[in-house]
Amino acid sequence: MNKDIFLGFLHFIFIAAFQIFILNGLQLFGYCNPMLYIWFILMLPTNTPKWAVLLLSFAMGFVVDIFAGQMGFHAAVATFIGFIRPIFIKVFFAGKDIETNLRPSIAEMGIMTFLPYITLLVFVHHFLYFTLEIFSLSEFFMTLLRIVCSTISTVLLIIICDYLFFKTKKS
Amino acid sequence: MHNLIRFLKRYFYIFLFLFIEGYAIYLMSQNSYYQGSAINSFANELAGNINTYTYNVSHYFTLASSNDALVKENAILRAKIENSYVKYENKTFQYNDTIYKQQFEYIDAKVIQKTINKRNNYFMLNKGRIHGVTNNMAVICPNGIVGVVVNVSNNFSLVMSVLHQDSKPNIKDLRTKISGTLVWDGGNYSIGKLVDIPSSIPLKIGDSIVTSGFSQDFPEGIMVGKIKSFKKDKGTGFYVVDVKFSTDYNKLEYVYVVKNFFKEEQKQLTKDIKNE
DSSP: OHHHHHHHHHHHHHHHHIIIIIGGGOOBTTTBOOOTTHHHHHTSOTTSOHHHHHHHHHHHHHHHHHHHTOTTHHHHHHHHHHHHHHHHHHHHTTTSOTTSOOOOSHHHHOHHHHHHHHHHHHHHHHHHHHHHHHOSSTTHHHHHHHHHHHHHHHHHHHHHHHHHHHHHHHO | OHHHHHHHHHHHHHHHHHHHHHHHHHHHHHHOHHHHHHHHHHHHHHHHHHHHHHHHHHTTTTHHHHHHHHHHHHHHHHHHSGGGSOOOOOOBOOOOOSSSOOOEEEEEEEEEEEOOSSSSOEEEESOOGGGTOOTTOEEEETTEEEEEEEEEOSSOEEEEESSSTTOOOEEEETTTOOEEEEEOOSSOTTEEEEESOBTTSOOOTTOEEEEOSOSSSSOTTOEEEEEEEEEEETTTTEEEEEEEESSOTTSOOEEEEEEETTHHHHHHHHHHHHHO
16 A cells, blocks of 8 residues: 555655646647646556545646746636546446555556546546647637547556556566 | 535545546646636626526616606706707808899708608708798708708798699709709608609719709709619600609708808789789
């Protein structure tokens, strides 16, 4: 248990640092703005208490916010993702014992389940984030384009990272 | 108490979420100008709407007393305004010249009452006998012909408008100089009819129609309107012409009463012939 907490702490720092120092400065094609930090929320073990997920989500969003210089945006959206995560866990981990220490990843779920799981949540996250950032329905299609491009890039990034860091663990 | 704790435990997760989310939104509103003002204005609008509803209900209770106060204030104000006084001024414009003898004099007046939608329409003016207005004087306005005075009291006068079945001023077509009579057959107050124009005269749509000066009332060349359409009446050999009045009689406000200095002289001449 202690080991899990320590590992989670490391994940938190590394993912936050990666997001803050590298991805935040990245603007691919002018539309793509990958937000890897929600991977941290999505891959928390399934037996993490719900309240802890909420607090961790908020903390992650808050840290990203501080460095992005716009208070509250990431925190609000990340907290929402942390709030709806248990529903998605229930749906996508159907038939598995989510009370044990399961980590949502390709190794545990298989790519065919993992991909829709992260795609849906990342889309919800990006949709809320960009809508909140624009805060109006003008330029709706421009915003939609940003949402779709960023979702694709974030999902790709999460899959690459997942392969890099968790593939070996299984074998 | 036990139930309360169970309730809190059960919904602790949702309360925690709402609390954190609320805090995040609070941060957002505090730190970003646009989102903050949008959130604030939404809150203000909500509060304003609720306040409006409550006001709409509550102000019924004070309606009677505020009405009384308003009526009193109205009465005081009404006694003060200019309209409750009749102006005793007699401004006429006259000049003497040895070569040109002035034939017409104009008395300015204001329309204080009017109808336009009856078959026979009248205007009431705020000038009467003591200002020099007498019966059968012509009335014009800056845009054109208005009518003829038919009744005069000391301070007011009644004008038979051209929108009247007895109003038959003599007019002419400015281009061809052919003269006719203007009548109004009711209906549209912006369209008059010309009769007595022989169909041998080539008319054009858009021709200006002015007063001919043949009647003793109207000076020559007062604008009446423009020809809107015309057709030949085969039975009589005359045109039936629709004229669009140059004056919007619905908006008529300031007019001039025309006094003809030679009128009695002209009348006397015709009377002499009739008597013979």
